[in-house]
Amino acid sequence: MTTRWAAWLADNAQTRHNLATKQGWDAFVHAAPRTPLERLDRAQLAALSAEELEDYNDARAIWNANPPTVATAQLTRAYGIVDQVMASNHRDGDKLRGAVVIDAAPALGKTTIATRYARDFHRKTIRRHGNRTPDGHQRLPVAYVPLSAGTTLKDLNLKLLRFYGHPAATRATRGQLGALAVDCVASCQTRIIVIDDLHFIDFKHRNGHEVSNHLKGLANEMPVTFVYVGVRLREKKFFDEGLLGPDTAYAQTSRRSTRCEIAPFTIISTAGARAWTALLAALEAHLLLADPRPGMLTDHARALHRRTQGCIGSLTNLLDRACYLAIATGAETITADLIDQVTTDNAAHTIAGTA
Structure with a gap:
């Protein structure tokens, strides 16, 4: 028997957006809030059949596990810092923009803060300028790129191209990948790129040096604001680019980026x-x-x-x-x-x- 709670479950099931693709990110950005679920008292619960109770409890489990994002002091402060850095996003395309580094211990809401800010920015940009660029390309104000363990320079470019769904992502040479990524960003008029799980990069390793230098190169070529998200990035020497001693003073990343720390309550x-x-x-x-x-x-x-x-x-x-x-x-x-x-x-x- 199909119950009214089964119908609610069908319409409000757990979402599985793959934010690492433009389709998944777009679905996340434009997802409607869940339909409010009725609160039943004990007498009303007792009146349900076994199947109705089972469906209602499953519906409650989804509802209770997905609270709205609360505008905590940490989130408000982080938004304020990102807003300040985003002021440089209005610079002309030949000028360098700053970057934001959301840096904290685990389980403090770093990714939630980054994705919610980016979602709000995406919605605002589409409202103002529409879904298409003047050249007819899909407008993608935000790109979201989660990293994985052992990410190399090539992996980074591939992940960025896969977000855009570029057909040449798996066929291009290493030298072509970066140019294709720059072209995607320009064609889709992307203005924010979120790089998540940056702590997977070992900046003291050769591959980490390459990724760090490549990110600086992309910042030079792309008219975007990078939002980096990771666990204890200062301790992992992200800002120092893996340099030691007096050489850290020459690390460009430290001058180009602004750290946004998220503290526990x-x-x-x-x-x-x-x-x-x-x-x-x-x-x-x-x-x-x-x-x-x-x-x-x-x-x-x-x-x-x-x-x-x-x-x-x-x-x-x-x-x-x-x-x-x-x-x-x-x-x-x-x-x-x-x-x-x-x-x-x-x-x-x-x-x-x-x-």
Whole structure:
């Protein structure tokens, strides 16, 4: 039997956008928000058939696991830094633009910040200028390129060309790849290129030196702003281009790029505790449980911070699992005991255990 919740699941299923292709990125940019899901109380849950309850709980699992992006202090600050750097995006094509480096420890929302900013920029540009360039090419204001372990100069060019779907990506010589990438960027009037997972590059290795130099070369030839995203890039010597000692003063990357650090939430100060509580309140309002109550997250702000160390990635993992337990056990709300039952990710568990 097809239930109304099965119909909701069909229309609001988990998305699997491949942001590394222009089709996937375009789908992500223009994806409509999920249809709001009805909240049922205990009496209404009890009135459902077994199949209806199964479908409704599956729908709730998708809803609870996909909260909206919250405008945290970290996100607002990061947007402000990117906006400042983007001021140079208005320079004429023969002038160099600056770059942004979103740099932090894992699970602090770096990729979310980069992709949401880029999505907003993409939408604004298409609204103003349309889907086609004056020469009739598809307008792609943003290109998104995630790197992988051991990425070489050739790999970087291939990934960029594959984003655009260039037919010669697999046939061109190494020397041709860079020129083709520059042509794609110019033809599609791309203005932001997001390079994600840059920490996979070892900048002290020969391949890392080549990639670093190539990125500088692309910045010289492409009228775009690069947004680099990675884990602990300063420690990995990205800004120093792998140079040591006095030679680091000659690293162009350090002058051309602006570091945007993302910090975990802290509750030591009054302002920090207020920001953490505001985040929990926003997430609390999103959750679909039969017995929700004001404060079911904010009342446990300290416990949630202790278990996640203020890392938003660990927090969302914990809340996904807490909602699962609340539904599976019939508690239908989040309590201190239920929070203690949640198995957190390894990093959060290890650090909390030593605190």
